[in-house]
Amino acid sequence: MAKLGDAMVRVISPRKGQPTLVKAVxxxxxxxxxxxxxxxxxKIPAHFVKKVFGDFNGKxxxxxxxxxxxxxxPYLAYYFTxxxxxxxxxxxxxxxxxxFTKEANVSV
Amino acid sequence: MKxxxxxxxxxxTLLAVGLSLVMAVPIVFGQQEADEEPPPYxxxxxxxxxxxxxxxxxxxxxxxxxxxFRAAGANGKSCASCHGxxxxxxxxxxxxxxxxxxxEEGVRNLELQINQCRTQRMDSEPYEWSAQQFTNLSHMGDxxxxxxxxxxxxxxxxxxxxxxxxxxxxxxxxxxxxxxxxRFYWSKRGQRNLSCANCHVMNGGKRLGPVRxxxxxxxxxxxxxxxxxxxAVETLxxxxxxxxxxVRAHILDINTEPALNLELYHNSLSNGMPYRAPGFSx
Numbered sequence: 348m349a350k351l352g353d354a355m356v357r358v359i360s361p362r363k364g365q366p367t368l369v370k371a372v373x374x375x376x377x378x379x380x381x382x383x384x385x386x387x388x389x390k391i392p393a394h395f396v397k398k399v400f401g402d403f404n405g406k407x408x409x410x411x412x413x414x415x416x417x418x419x420x421p422y423l424a425y426y427f428t429x430x431x432x433x434x435x436x437x438x439x440x441x442x443x444x445x446x447f448t449k450e451a452n453v454s455v
Numbered sequence: 456m457k458x459x460x461x462x463x464x465x466x467x468t469l470l471a472v473g474l475s476l477v478m479a480v481p482i483v484f485g486q487q488e489a490d491e492e493p494p495p496y497x498x499x500x501x502x503x504x505x506x507x508x509x510x511x512x513x514x515x516x517x518x519x520x521x522x523x524f525r526a527a528g529a530n531g532k533s534c535a536s537c538h539g540x541x542x543x544x545x546x547x548x549x550x551x552x553x554x555x556x557x558x559e560e561g562v563r564n565l566e567l568q569i570n571q572c573r574t575q576r577m578d579s580e581p582y583e584w585s586a587q588q589f590t591n592l593s594h595m596g597d598x599x600x601x602x603x604x605x606x607x608x609x610x611x612x613x614x615x616x617x618x619x620x621x622x623x624x625x626x627x628x629x630x631x632x633x634x635x636x637x638r639f640y641w642s643k644r645g646q647r648n649l650s651c652a653n654c655h656v657m658n659g660g661k662r663l664g665p666v667r668x669x670x671x672x673x674x675x676x677x678x679x680x681x682x683x684x685x686x687a688v689e690t691l692x693x694x695x696x697x698x699x700x701x702v703r704a705h706i707l708d709i710n711t712e713p714a715l716n717l718e719l720y721h722n723s724l725s726n727g728m729p730y731r732a733p734g735f736s737x
Contacts, residue, residue, distance in 0.1 A: 353515045370510045420512070420686055 351375060354449035356437050363455040366426040369401065369409075371437050373447060379415035398440045399423065403453070404433035429455050504677070507735020513610070513681030513688045514733065520611025523604055528577030534608075537576070542615040549616040550730060553719045555629040562632050562715035566692070569608055582608065584692070584709040606688055610679050613732035621675060621730065623723045636720025639713055645704025651721070666737050675722035677734025688733055691718060 354373040361367045373396070380393030393415065401409030408427045427435075432454045439447045507513075524542060527533045538544035553564035563571075570581035582605035625633045640651045651671075654663070659670035678691040689697075692709040695717065699706045707714040 350519070353519075355510075355512065355515055357510050359509055372510075372512045372515075374515065422512070 352439075352445065352447040354437065354439070354447055356435065356449045356451040358435060358451050358453050361429055361453045361455050364428060364430060366428050367453075368424060368426055369435065369451075370422070370424045371401075371449070372420060372422045373439050373449075374420050375439070375441065375447075377415075377417055377419045377421060381415070394441060394443055396421065396439045396441045398438075400438040400440075401425070401427070402436045402438070403427065403429065404431070429453050431455065504731075504735055507681065507733075511681055511733055511735050512686075513679070513735070516607045516610050516688055517614050517733065520607035520609075520614070523608050524611055528573060528579035530578040532577050534572070534577075542611065545612055545615045547616055547619045549613045549732075550619045550622045551624070553715060553722060554624060555632055555719070558628065561712065562629075562719050564692075564710065564715060564718055565612060566605060566609060566690070566710055567715075569605070569612065606679060606690060609690060610688060610733055613679065613730060616730045617732060618729050620727050621722065621725050623719065623726055625719070625723045629719065632716050633720050633723065635713075636716035636718070639717050640720055645699070645702035647702040647704075649702045651698070651717075671721065671724045673725055673728050675725040676728045676730050677732070677736070679732060680734035680736045682736045684737060689736075691722075 351374060354371065356369065356371045359368040359370065375394075375396055377395045378391050378393055379395065380390060382391050383389065384391050395415055395417065396413050399409070399411040399413060400407055409425050411423070413421070432452075434450050435453050436448060436450045441447075521541075524534045524538075525540065527536075535542075549565055552568065553562050555562055566582075566584065573579045573581050583602045584605065623629075643650045643653070654668055655671050655674075659668050661668060675691070678694070679688045680694075681687075682689050692707075692714055695714055696706050696709065707717075
């Protein structure tokens with residue numbers, strides 16, 4: 348399986364002025380802090396993504412607050428309307444301070 | 456007659472209800488769906504390949520396989536030393552596996568070949584088999600172990616042959632193993648008394664629960680396959696174990712004789728189909 352923080356971002360058939368689908372997935376355990384480790388008997392500490400940003404050419408086009416209800420290796424899809432070519436950058440920030448980013452080129 | 460008006464209305468209503476019932480029957484039983492023909496690959500991929508072509512989380516593991524490919528073994532050599540930094544020497548290689556080189560060895564599939572290269576040419580430890588796909592709860596953050604390495608390496612080597620038709624030799628020395636695999640494929644097994652052919656040949660394309668059974672032609676081309684149900688990349692040998700569980704039969708040990716013969720026969724059914732690792736499956 349993939350390492351923590353491995354991400355993939357795809358922009359599906361971008362067209363100028365048309366709502367374009369973006370799909371993104373990140374490898375992350377998204378531990379809620381409630382589960383118990385069967386080996387040690389202790390609770391697995393909470394480790395989940397708290398905020399997700401999508402920036403297009405520096406401008407934030409997507410923002411989300413996540414919490415413990417999102418499950419492991421979360422997949423995300425949303426639409427945005429590109430008016431020019433550029434770079435779409437997704438950022439995931441988790442509660443332990445980890446920051447993961449991935450970029451995708453958008454050419455219209 | 457006094458009740459003419461009501462009789463006509465009543466008769467008309469009855470006629471309308473009757474007509475709509477008659478018309479409803481084909482709608483309820485699906486003959487009026489008017490769907491266009493499903494695409495030719497849908498039957499062999501449960502309709503999920505369209506999604507996988509666009510976006511496949513298994514692609515992340517291909518890059519990990521690439522890193523492993525370039526990592527040096529104990530004697531300083533890496534896979535890339537012989538086969539090229541981007542696996543150029545291996546383009547088309549995966550399309551010939553499983554193969555039979557000698558009678559002493561029997562069937563050799565790609566996992567066995569990778570381990571052979573590691574032990575004989577890189578003086579390194581062989582990778583363990585992918586017997587367990589699911590990450591341990593207590594090691595959620597540490598996804599990587601030797602089994603993961605084997606899966607990622609297998610995925611990388613197979614992806615070098617993407618687009619190249621499968622071309623497995625089934626004649627000559629391989630023929631007797633192919634015959635054994637064929638016998639296995641068509642033999643009923645387990646408490647449920649089902650053979651591979653019962654489900655996939657005789658009922659390929661039909662649904663088993665929510666999932667469409669894939670036809671055997673094309674199955675080999677999609678392995679290792681990213682499976683949504685387990686959120687993991689599964690190898691063909693592991694999938695044989697799952698199928699054995701499904702018919703409640705003795706679970707085949709990974710990369711041992713019956714499973715290897717089966718892989719030889721089963722993959723040869725897809726001869727001519729181009730590889731598309733990683734596949735996408737429900």
